Amino acid sequence: MSLRVLVFDSGDPKFDLAFEEALARLRARDKIPDTLRLWRTSRSVVLGYFRSAEEDVNLDVASNEGIPLIRRFSGGGTVYLDRGCVNYSIVMKREVEFPISYLYGTVLQGTLTALESLGLSPYLRNTNDVVVNGRKVSGTAASIRWGVLFLHGSVLVDADLMTLRALLRVPGRLKPSVDPVKYRVANLLEFVEGLDVDSVMDALIGGYSKVLSEDAYVDEPSKEELDVARILYRFKYSHEEWNLRLPSSHLA
Amino acid sequence: MKHHVGEHKAKKGLIRIEFDEREGIAEHVKITGDFFMHPEETVQELERELEGHKLEELEQIIDEFFAVRMDVEMPYVNVEDFKIALKNALRE
Numbered sequence: 001m002s003l004r005v006l007v008f009d010s011g012d013p014k015f016d017l018a019f020e021e022a023l024a025r026l027r028a029r030d031k032i033p034d035t036l037r038l039w040r041t042s043r044s045v046v047l048g049y050f051r052s053a054e055e056d057v058n059l060d061v062a063s064n065e066g067i068p069l070i071r072r073f074s075g076g077g078t079v080y081l082d083r084g085c086v087n088y089s090i091v092m093k094r095e096v097e098f099p100i101s102y103l104y105g106t107v108l109q110g111t112l113t114a115l116e117s118l119g120l121s122p123y124l125r126n127t128n129d130v131v132v133n134g135r136k137v138s139g140t141a142a143s144i145r146w147g148v149l150f151l152h153g154s155v156l157v158d159a160d161l162m163t164l165r166a167l168l169r170v171p172g173r174l175k176p177s178v179d180p181v182k183y184r185v186a187n188l189l190e191f192v193e194g195l196d197v198d199s200v201m202d203a204l205i206g207g208y209s210k211v212l213s214e215d216a217y218v219d220e221p222s223k224e225e226l227d228v229a230r231i232l233y234r235f236k237y238s239h240e241e242w243n244l245r246l247p248s249s250h251l252a
Numbered sequence: 253m254k255h256h257v258g259e260h261k262a263k264k265g266l267i268r269i270e271f272d273e274r275e276g277i278a279e280h281v282k283i284t285g286d287f288f289m290h291p292e293e294t295v296q297e298l299e300r301e302l303e304g305h306k307l308e309e310l311e312q313i314i315d316e317f318f319a320v321r322m323d324v325e326m327p328y329v330n331v332e333d334f335k336i337a338l339k340n341a342l343r344e
Contacts, residue, residue, distance in 0.1 A: 049292045052284045075265075075288035100288070100327040127264050127328065144290045144325065177261040 003214035005205055006037045008221050010229075013044035013081065014243075017070045018233035020089055020152060022225050024073070025232075027091040028146030031224055034092040036208050036216070038201045040083050043160075045069045045167055048076040048141065053244050061166050071243045074152065076128075076141035077182070080167050084158035084187065086200045090151045090208065103142045103151045104128050107211065111138060111153060114207030118192055118199065126179050130155075135186035157200050158189045253279075258341025262287060264328035267337040276306055283334075290325040298334075307342060311335055 010016050016039055026032045045057055045067060053059065053069055056078040062069060081087065090110070096102040104127050111130055115122040115137075125131045130138035130153070140153040170183045189195050209216040236242045256278075257270040265287030271278040281302045283295050301317050302310055318324065318331045 048286050050284050050289075050295055051286060052282075055284070073292065075286070075292060077286040100290075100325060104327075142288065142290075142327075143292065145292075175261050178266070 001214045003209050003212055003216045004033050004035045005216045005218045006035055006039075006221055007201065007218060008037065008039055009041070011042070013041040013046075013068060014070055014237045015229060015233050016041045016087075017046065017072055018237040019221075019225070019229040020150075021073050021232050021236075022228035023089060023091045024143065024146065024148050024150045026225060026228060027093065027148045032091075032222065034212075034214075035090070035219075036205065037089040037091075038204060039087050039089070040085065040197060041081055041087070043067045043080075043082045043163065045078060045080055046154075047071045047078045047243070049073060050075055051078050056169055058167055058169055065163070065167075067163075067167065069243055070237060072141070072152075074141035074143040074150065077139060078168060079139055079154055080159070080164040081154055082159050082163070084156070084160060084197070086155045086157050086197050086204065088153055088155070088204050088208075090149075092149050092212075093147060094149055096149075099144045099149050100142060103144075103149055104140070107149075107151055107208075108140060108153075110208035110211040111140070111155070111204065112207070113210055114200070114203035115188070117203045117206055118188070118195065120188070120191055125181050129179075129181060131181055132186070132188070132191055134181070135184050135190075136181050137186055137188055155200055155204075156185060156187045157195060157197050158187055161185065161187065256341040256344045258337045258339065258344060259285075260333055260337035260340055262329040262333035264288075267329065267333055269334070269337045269341045271302070271341065273307060278302055278305055278307055278310060287329045288327050289329070290327075291323070294321065294324050310338055310342075314338060 112122045120132050122132050128140040129136050138155040143150040205216050254273040259268045267285045271281040281299045
């Protein structure tokens with residue numbers, strides 16, 4: 001078996017998030033094989049499905065800086081992305097009894113293996129926070145629907161952490177049950193001198209093909225993937241009622 | 253009209269339930285947080301189930317909702333966590 005790898009950059013973070021959902025929908029219909037997507041995007045805030053924009057984001061900073069807020073279709077927390085982040089998404093079908101444990105317990109090892117190959121000693125905290133030297137370097141979210149397993153994450157390589165801190169709101173007082181590592185982030189560049197985003201992408205391809213025991217081959221997005229992403233962009237990801245509103249009134 | 257907000261930190265993920273109380277009835281029910289639930293739209297369905305019901309009925313509605321939803325997966329979060337968030341909101 002071989003693992004299809006897409007390295008695709010649309011230039012528009014809203015389209016990039018629409019493309020994520022297109023992958024899951026097309027995998028459900030067997031229009032595409034299992035796919036690992038690697039991508040970077042311009043400055044943006046990506047909200048977890050159940051997150052409230054007001055609570056997580058300094059909206060005045062986002063609007064002054066012209067940084068868009070986009071809701072993703074998976075749960076979890078809110079993240080800041082820019083071109084210093086390497087994002088990866090894996091969409092697959094597997095007959096497994098416990099899909100979530102499989103995704104976080106087995107598949108996510110692809111990211112850890114990737115970081116190990118860069119000379120780091122990563123480990124997981126809180127099930128799916130990837131930590132290096134006590135600092136969170138990557139967050140992960142999963143979704144299971146339409147018989148498809150979906151896992152995506154963002155790795156901080158050389159992101160603008162000043163902007164990240166200005167944009168994202170941290171609760172003033174953390175409950176004792178909340179692990180503060182969630183808010184102690186770092187770029188991989190702090191730990192590996194001269195590291196660039198391309199090396200991280202290569203490491204992720206290596207890590208995931210190893211964990212899934214599949215040879216990687218690089219492919220281009222299909223016309224259908226781009227078409228479905230365009231539709232999702234038009235009806236969902238370009239709309240503030242999806243991105244900013246809580247999902248009650250959303251277009252499922 | 254009174255606004256109720258209750259939070260609860262589950263094993264993984266914070267759950268927040270809020271709603272307005274009008275004459276003992278819950279309105280504008282919103283459930284937010286950084287938990288995971290699959291499929292994600294289930295949360296809106298639960299919001300709609302709770303909408304328009306008496307406050308004292310809400311806990312039972314949560315129980316009954318999840319009792320019959322065999323398609324829903326909630327990693328590291330369970331029905332009790334939602335009920336605790338609700339109780340915290342009712343206590344406000």
